[in-house]
Amino acid sequence: LQLRRQSKSPPLPPGPKPLPIIGNMSMMGQLTHRGLASLAEVYGGLLHLRLGRLHAFAVSTPEYAREVLQAQDGAFSNRPATIAIAYLTYDRADMAFAHYGPFWRQMRKLCVMKLFSRRRAETWLAVPDESAALVRAVAATGGAGEAAVNLGELIFALTKNVIFRAAFGTRDGEDQDEFIAILQEFSKLFGAFNIGDFIPWLSWVDTQGISRRLRDARAALDRFIDKIIDEHMRRGKSPDDADADMVDDMLAFLPEAAAKANNKDSTLRLTRDNIKAIIMDVMFGGTETVASAIEWALAEMMHSPDDLRRLQQELADVVGYDRNVDESDLDKLPFLKCVIKETLRLHPPIPLLLHETAEDCVVGGYSVPKGSRVMINVWAIGRHRGSWKDADVFRPSRFMAGEGGEAAGLDFKGSCFEFLPFGSGRRSCPGMALGLYALELAVAQLAHGFNWSLPDGMKPSELDMGDVFGLTAPRATRLYAVPTPRLNCPLY
Numbered sequence: 001l002q003l004r005r006q007s008k009s010p011p012l013p014p015g016p017k018p019l020p021i022i023g024n025m026s027m028m029g030q031l032t033h034r035g036l037a038s039l040a041e042v043y044g045g046l047l048h049l050r051l052g053r054l055h056a057f058a059v060s061t062p063e064y065a066r067e068v069l070q071a072q073d074g075a076f077s078n079r080p081a082t083i084a085i086a087y088l089t090y091d092r093a094d095m096a097f098a099h100y101g102p103f104w105r106q107m108r109k110l111c112v113m114k115l116f117s118r119r120r121a122e123t124w125l126a127v128p129d130e131s132a133a134l135v136r137a138v139a140a141t142g143g144a145g146e147a148a149v150n151l152g153e154l155i156f157a158l159t160k161n162v163i164f165r166a167a168f169g170t171r172d173g174e175d176q177d178e179f180i181a182i183l184q185e186f187s188k189l190f191g192a193f194n195i196g197d198f199i200p201w202l203s204w205v206d207t208q209g210i211s212r213r214l215r216d217a218r219a220a221l222d223r224f225i226d227k228i229i230d231e232h233m234r235r236g237k238s239p240d241d242a243d244a245d246m247v248d249d250m251l252a253f254l255p256e257a258a259a260k261a262n263n264k265d266s267t268l269r270l271t272r273d274n275i276k277a278i279i280m281d282v283m284f285g286g287t288e289t290v291a292s293a294i295e296w297a298l299a300e301m302m303h304s305p306d307d308l309r310r311l312q313q314e315l316a317d318v319v320g321y322d323r324n325v326d327e328s329d330l331d332k333l334p335f336l337k338c339v340i341k342e343t344l345r346l347h348p349p350i351p352l353l354l355h356e357t358a359e360d361c362v363v364g365g366y367s368v369p370k371g372s373r374v375m376i377n378v379w380a381i382g383r384h385r386g387s388w389k390d391a392d393v394f395r396p397s398r399f400m401a402g403e404g405g406e407a408a409g410l411d412f413k414g415s416c417f418e419f420l421p422f423g424s425g426r427r428s429c430p431g432m433a434l435g436l437y438a439l440e441l442a443v444a445q446l447a448h449g450f451n452w453s454l455p456d457g458m459k460p461s462e463l464d465m466g467d468v469f470g471l472t473a474p475r476a477t478r479l480y481a482v483p484t485p486r487l488n489c490p491l492y
């Protein structure tokens with residue numbers, strides 16, 4: 001009896017009572033950052049759900065986040081993938097959905113050292129160029145202080161152009177529209193409910209025609225990127241060329257190119273599928289995340305005009321009224337950094353981090369079996385009442401050093417578990433530096449270049465601050481605002 005008792009694994013954490021076979025699948029609609037935060041108030045910081053055959057866990061406190069992202073990082077670093085995700089990533093031929101292991105390590109090294117690194121001039125030049133184009137577009141459409149501009153749409157165009165340029169070396173043309181349509185279909189398929197993910201013996205039930213849509217979407221991507229790869233192979237640019245793009249960088253790792261260049265230094269060999277899948281990672285990882293953060297930062301400041309005025313005063317003191325902000329100013333703008341931090345705390349662009357366990361684990365005395373889906377709710381953690389004073393209030397000065405800001409010592413690099421907009425540990429964001437650069441520059445230039453008011457006499461307190469849940473958590477309604485130029489120089 002004693003042996004049996006000793007070998008008994010610890011209990012599963014608390015959670016809503018599951019039904020036979022379907023478990024808690026009737027609660028699928030609640031598995032959003034907000035829904036899971038409400039469940040955590042009832043069941044605690046580590047809760048368990050049964051979704052058909054799948055065990056799912058939600059982590060909603062800094063203590064449990066530290067446990068899974070730091071103390072037991074190795075066991076929690078796999079990624080869960082639905083049938084749709086596995087198919088659209090060419091069976092996890094990318095980095096974001098590859099399981100933790102030697103292949104993922106090599107892909108990650110390639111991304112960090114080459115694709116997103118500061119040395120990739122084309123990518124980093126795209127940020128100031130496209131940010132200037134955004135300011136120009138704002139000045140052109142609403143610059144007389146009369147018409148409202150659709151800031152959300154213009155900001156999305158900025159990040160899309162930056163990433164498109166980084167990947168393919170170009171921004172214009174009908175190609176972009178075709179590619180955006182492919183991205184949108186991928187995004188819908190990633191989020192579509194598919195019963196086979198939870199009850200495999202029911203996978204034949206495909207009422208929404210998902211299998212056909214998956215085949216069509218991947219075929220469309222094949223057609224699109226194969227053409228680009230062939231063009232890049234024909235022009236034969238070297239990754240060392242100043243205007244090389246990500247495709248040029250990756251082509252050097254195709255077996256035929258590596259053999260030709262006698263590239264023995266690297267054991268990494270990529271296939272065309274790897275190249276396509278990584279391009280999709282970069283598109284999904286780098287476009288909506290940055291766009292949603294820029295739009296939220298501006299919306300929060302329009303909702304809290306004193307903070308906008310304070311940032312504009314800082315910009316006037318440091319930059320003056322005769323030019324707009326450039327990269328060299330960014331490190332001299334402490335309040336701007338606080339605005340960015342406070343925005344990422346309240347609106348982490350990826351609100352739920354999705355991990356999977358590679359082995360049976362025990363967390364806080366509870367069992368987490370191998371192959372479980374683990375959702376780390378960074379949105380709930382950023383608003384955790386035990387960690388943050390006035391947790392739901394936008395107050396950038398909480399991060400201000402020298403003013404007694406209670407959160408002055410906290411940053412988002414991954415060691416403060418109450419603040420994880422970029423994740424932490426092995427699977428944390430490899431595009432953080434690039435994302436922050438685009439975010440800081442765009443927010444600073446828009447705040448410095450214009451005074452902002454809300455359309456139709458709307459009061460700041462009336463601005464809709466709701467969000468929607470998907471791969472990211474952008475604003476529920478696009479941000480419209482009326483710009484009035486405030487500099488003595490032309491806006492580009």
Ligand code: HEM
Nearest residue numbers: 096281285286289290350353421422423427428429431435
């Ligand atoms: C404000 C901007 C951004 C935010 C807040 C952000 C946030 C995140 C988060 C939270 C993760 C997942 C961490 C985890 O699961 O533990 C992630 C992963 C990732 N991000 Fe970002 N990201 C941003 C910008 C970018 C950019 C600009 C790129 C690429 C150009 C990028 C590429 C990726 C990739 C490829 C992964 C997957 C990494 C892996 O699985 O190993 N991100 N990001």
